Amino acid sequence: MIRAAIAAAFFLLLAAVHYPYLRLPYFWDELGQFIPASLDLLYTQSWIPVTTTPNIHPPGVMAYLALVWKIACNGSHSILATRLAMLALAAFGALGSFLLAIRLGRGCPGYPALPAILFLLASPLFYAQSMLAQLDMPAMVFTVWALYLFLEGRHALAALACLALCVSKETGAILPGMFAAWLAVRERQWKYAAYYAASLIPLFIWIGALWRETGSPLGDSQFAQYNAVYSLHPIRLLAAIPRRFFYLFIAEFRWIGTLAILAAPRGTFAGSIAWRWAAAFGFAHILTVSVFGGAVLERYLLPVLPLVYAAMGCAFASLKQPSLRLAGPAALTFGLLVSIFTGPPYLAPFENNIAFTDFVQLQEEAVTALNRMAPRRPRSVATAWPLTDAMRRPEFGYTNITFEQIIETTDFSPRNVEEALRKSPGVEVVVLYDRLHEPAWTLSAIPLVREFLTTYYGYSPQITPEEMRALGFVQTLRMEQRGQWVAIYVSRTFGR
Numbered sequence: 284m285i286r287a288a289i290a291a292a293f294f295l296l297l298a299a300v301h302y303p304y305l306r307l308p309y310f311w312d313e314l315g316q317f318i319p320a321s322l323d324l325l326y327t328q329s330w331i332p333v334t335t336t337p338n339i340h341p342p343g344v345m346a347y348l349a350l351v352w353k354i355a356c357n358g359s360h361s362i363l364a365t366r367l368a369m370l371a372l373a374a375f376g377a378l379g380s381f382l383l384a385i386r387l388g389r390g391c392p393g394y395p396a397l398p399a400i401l402f403l404l405a406s407p408l409f410y411a412q413s414m415l416a417q418l419d420m421p422a423m424v425f426t427v428w429a430l431y432l433f434l435e436g437r438h439a440l441a442a443l444a445c446l447a448l449c450v451s452k453e454t455g456a457i458l459p460g461m462f463a464a465w466l467a468v469r470e471r472q473w474k475y476a477a478y479y480a481a482s483l484i485p486l487f488i489w490i491g492a493l494w495r496e497t498g499s500p501l502g503d504s505q506f507a508q509y510n511a512v513y514s515l516h517p518i519r520l521l522a523a524i525p526r527r528f529f530y531l532f533i534a535e536f537r538w539i540g541t542l543a544i545l546a547a548p549r550g551t552f553a554g555s556i557a558w559r560w561a562a563a564f565g566f567a568h569i570l571t572v573s574v575f576g577g578a579v580l581e582r583y584l585l586p587v588l589p590l591v592y593a594a595m596g597c598a599f600a601s602l603k604q605p606s607l608r609l610a611g612p613a614a615l616t617f618g619l620l621v622s623i624f625t626g627p628p629y630l631a632p633f634e635n636n637i638a639f640t641d642f643v644q645l646q647e648e649a650v651t652a653l654n655r656m657a658p659r660r661p662r663s664v665a666t667a668w669p670l671t672d673a674m675r676r677p678e679f680g681y682t683n684i685t686f687e688q689i690i691e692t693t694d695f696s697p698r699n700v701e702e703a704l705r706k707s708p709g710v711e712v713v714v715l716y717d718r719l720h721e722p723a724w725t726l727s728a729i730p731l732v733r734e735f736l737t738t739y740y741g742y743s744p745q746i747t748p749e750e751m752r753a754l755g756f757v758q759t760l761r762m763e764q765r766g767q768w769v770a771i772y773v774s775r776t777f778g779r
Contacts, residue, residue, distance in 0.1 A: 286378060294374035296404070298367065301414050305366045308680030310643050311634065313416045314672050317345060321416070322360060322678060325349040331496050338502040341489045343450030344421050347372075362680050366414050373413035376424030377403065380589035383431040384596060387557050391597040398612040399596030403589055405619040407535055407636035412582055415634065419582040422452040426586040429458055430564065434557050438466075442478035449486040454575070454583075456483055457567050510576055523573040530581050531569075531591050534627060536618025540595030543611050547598040561590045581635050624765075626720065630742075633720050638767065642717075645769040646670050648762055649714055650681045652771060656712075661777065665690035665703055666714040694718060696743035697750050704754060711777045713756050716769040719745065 298305070309318050319335035324345050331337050351368040352360050380403050384396035403409055412420040425448035432441035445462070448455035459479040467476035494500045501510070532541040552558045565587045572583040599611045623636050633639040650673065654660060664674065664686050671691040673681040692703035695715050704710055733742065748758055748770075756772035 286382075289381070290374050290378040293377040293404075294371055297370045297374055297377075297413055300410070301366070301370060304414060304640050306363055306680075307366070307414075307640060308362065308643050308647055308673065310415060310639050311669050314676070314679045315669055316340070317416050317418070318348075318365070318679065319676075321345040321348040321352075325352055325358070325360065331493060331502075336503050336506070337493060337497055338506040339453050339490065339493065339500070340418060341450045341453060341486055343447065344416070344418055346450075347421075348416060360678055365416050369414055369416055369420065372421055372424055373409070376420065376427060379424060379427040379431055380592075383427045383434075383589060384593040386431055386434050387555075387561060387590075387593045388597050388600070389557070390555065391551065391600045393600040393608070395596035395600040396593070397596070398599055398616075399589070399592045401612070401616055402540070402592040402595060402619060405616050405623075406588065406592075407619065407623045408581055408585065408588065410623050411634050411636055411639055412585060415639075417582065418452040419585045422448060422455050423585040423589065425451055425455065426458060426564075427589050429462075430560065433462055434560065438475040438478055442475075442482045445479055445482035446485060449482055450489070453486060453490075454568070454571055455586075456486055457571055458564060459483055461564065461567065520573065523576075523579050524569070526579055527569045527573055527584060531584060531587065535622040536615055537591070537595070539611060539615040539618065540592070540598065543598035543602060543607075544594055547601045548603070551597060551601045552594065558594075561593070565590050580632055582632075626766075630719060630721055638720060638765070641764045641767045642720075645716065645762055645764050645767055646673055647681050649716065649769045649771065650674060652760055652762075653686075653712065653714070654682060654684060660684075661712040661773075662686070663688035663690065663707070663710050664712045664714060665692060665700075665707065665710045666716075667692050667694055667718060670714060670716065694743065695745040697746045698743075700746050700751075701754060711774050713751070713772040714769065715746065715751075715772065717745075717767045720767070 308314075316332075316335055316338070317340075320332040320337075320342065321344075323329045323332050323334055324342065325348075327333065330342050330346075348365060348368060351364055352358065355361075355368075356364050377400065381396055381400040384399035388395035388399070409420075425444050429441050429444035429448055432438075432444055441462070442459070445455070445459035448458060459482045463476045463479035463483075466472040466479070470476075490500050493502045497503065531537065552562075568587050569584070573579075576583055595615065596612075599608055602608050602611070626636060626638055633642045646669075649670070653664060653674075666674075666689075668691055671689050673679050674686050674689055677683050677685070688707075690703055690707040690710055693699045695718060700713070704713070737743065751758065751772050755775050757775060758770050759773050760771040762769050
């Protein structure tokens, strides 16, 4: 009962701080993959997506959303229900993170789990991901519960959490695999090892069905190339791993907690089987998402983040100076809260903090402006994904009216924009927007950094207004919000 009350309190808190965005249209991979797959499951009962490209991501989260829509919305899709459903899952994850922090903090003075859960709730990444219909926050939820239940010796329930983890995201197979191997090889507890091995079966069934349906175990050759080949380039791999550690232990003021870990008395973490498991899983997960994952997205690290915060909570509690035990957590919490609204001086995904809401709101305003254009609504619009998908399907929350012709360019580099316009003559309007989330002062402005990004990550500056005029398009509207922008360019022949 107490745990249910804590989870309810977490949900109410999360719903309150996300209240302005509960009806926010879908963002990036939500509308590119996860919402279409959920709608396919709701409307056609197809486990393998038909309105978007299938891939290896298992359908657990999509089934959860389809079930919520069916029960709570009488079989109809609802953005509000989606947001609340994800926040409910995040609240359950916050409870699991709190209990895991208590378990890991045994032997530490004070109440180290309190700052640990405070750090998580204040974390920009958790704030953003807790309302998004994506897979990494659910993966975090079932990871912390599986670890907690395993450390408590409740193997049947831990195996169920592992099963939920594996049907939420394929990389979740790491944890039950580690449990099964340990119990079989080191503990000789074959029964419990079988529990964890069995939790992997639904994932194998999913991969087999996907393979049979699409001809690829990953569901799509392009997805496989990007996530299982592209990332294995030695330079990209060597850059990805330190970037993971930088985000976990340095970025967003977490360097304050890292200093506390380094200053903590010797023996704070040594000798604890719980911390050994936390460290082993953390390293295994970081290595896995660095090797398999073309996009080095910070959201992939969510399953590890509660462990980092638990370590920082224990470290602060173990410091000898009373002033540091209070000032340290307060400073880190303040830094995390600030980071919700301010980004780093380098390229970073919008979804790492509140910037994704600005991105969505600007795109929504751009679509509204297109619908109200005079002397008439444009028939053909060229832009880049995800705005192209946002204009195609009313379910995504941007428009109730689709456009006759939508031309998609890969990005907004001058070469790709010019190529898209050449292949589709007669384009009336081009919508450009900030796809890079590049701050005014950025490390990519340094020539050596820019050359590295261009060579190994395909970085290219976006087309300029002058280059658009050379292509016959004039800017008629530009909207900005907290450093992001969207601009509408109209052909000189539009309206004639």
